[in-house]
Amino acid sequence: MFPLPLDAPPPSPPVPHPAALIPGPAPAPDSTPFPEQAPATDSTTAAGDPAPCPGPARTPAARLRSLLPTRSPAAARRFRLALTLLPLVLLAAWAAVDWRTVYDGAVRLASADLRWLLAGVVFTALCSVAAACVRQGAVPERLPPGQLLATQFAAGAAGHALPGNIGAHAVVLRFLRGRGIPLARVTASLALYSAVKPVAKTLVILAFVVAFPGSLRLAELLPEGETLALAGTITAVSLAAVLTLITTVRPLRRPLIGGLRTALTDTRLVHSRPARALALWGGAAAFPLCQGAVVASVGSSLGLPVSWPQTLFAYLVASTAAGAVPAPGGLGPLDAALVFTLVAFGAPATLAATTVIGYRVLTVWLPLLPGTLVLSALVRAKVL
Known part of the structure; x- marks a missing residue:
């Protein structure tokens, strides 16, 4: 190295290339966390506190759905096919168990007499029409008549499989939910x-008592004093238990009160429309009369020595007494x-038992297979 002369100018910095003077995009910040800020593998931080969850909190239903396996379209089709075939399987099992009665x-x-049996078949079909009128009258929205009647016919078949008419209510619930009605209003x-x-039904019974005071034999149909007292005690204890449960259990009280408010609102709205109120109460009064007419038709075909008003009143009283027992379809x-x-x-x-068996054949077994097929078709068509 040779020393620079004292009068030499200092070296100039290197001139950058012109392309280097053009500003480029800002580099992306490094997303790699520092070692001390690395996320923990569990749900706690290094200090032991719960780690904050990124994003909005999920509801319990969303968390439950995330735990379930995702269904493919093929699995969904297989599931719907199973639902379609399930009513037929239940029908076959029931037929195998109760084949002797049929x-x-x-x-x-x-x-x-074939003519009276055909009349019983007609009254059996009118039962589905009356039930459909009650279902339409219970909601303010207008429902498609064809789908409503088919759904009610299928619900009649489903109602014989579970006690308390639960099967029929489940079919109607699916139908109303498919029409876009909220769950609270469906309930x-x-x-x-x-x-x-x-x-x-109680109003119809009172009308029969007023219209036929001398031919109904009320004294023979009334239960004994001990039986009536036992029934009254059971009813009072059940009501007291329900009221105590509602007033003491807060998680149960709030949804029940909310449901009651919704029911009262819809009830006022339905009764503000004369057509809905007529369908509701007219169908509810016509349904037991149609059922009793089936019994009377079968009895007339067999020569039963009981008049039609007495047979109708006998069915009204018997169905009211049997309604307290939770049996499938009242069987x-x-x-x-x-x-x-x-x-x-x-x-x-003997003739009374034969009449009741004939009534069961017309109202349960005769429409059960068509109703089951209609139920399967509605499930396959995604109406339910």
């Missing part, structure tokens, strides 16, 4: 439907009560 009823009805509609039917309690009331009106026990 066979005996068919044999005994072979000698009956209010089902509650209104269940409350109106016994009230309308069992209604049959026994109906035989008892027909015998009280002067019918022979």
Whole structure:
């Protein structure tokens, strides 16, 4: 190295290339966290505190759905096919268990008058029409008549599979939810439907008592004092238990009060429309009359020595007494009560039992297979 002369100028800095003077995009910040800020693998931080969850908190239903496996379209089709075939499987199982009743009823009805049996079939079909009127009257929205009637026909088949008419309510709930009605209002509609039917039946019974005071034999149909006292005690204890449960359990009280408010609002709205109120109360009064007309038609085909008003009143009383027993479709309690009331009106026990079996064949077994097929078709068509 040679020393620079004292009079030499200092070296100039290097001249940058012109392309380097053009500003480029800002580099992206480094997203790699520092070692001390690395995220923990569990739900706690280094200090032991719960780590904050990024994003909005998920509801319990969303967390539950995240735990379930995602269904593919093929799995969804298989699931719907299983739902379509399930009613047919239940029908076959029920037929295998209760085949003797169907066979005996068919044999005994072979000698009956065919014209009266056809009249019973017509009244059985009118039962679905009356039930559809009640369902339409229980909601303010207008429902498609064809789908409503088909749904109610299918609900009649489903109602015989579970006690308390739960199967029918489940079918109607799916139908109303598919029409875009909120769940709270659907529940209010089902509650209104269940409350109106016994009230309308009681009014019909009172009308029969006023119209036929001398031919109904009320003294023979009334239960004994001990039985009546026991029924009253059970009813009072049940109501007291329900009221105590509602008033003491806060998580149960709030949704019940909210549902009651929704039901009262929809009830006022329905009764403000004369067409809805007529469908609601007219259908609820016509349904037990159509059922009783089926019994009377079968009895007329067999020569039952009981008049039509007495047979209708016998069905009204028997169905009211059997309604407290949670049996599938009323099977069992209604049959026994109906035989008892027909015998009280002067019918022979054997002929009364044959009439009840014929009534069951027309109202349960005859529409069960078509109703099951309609239910499967509605599920496959995604109406339910």
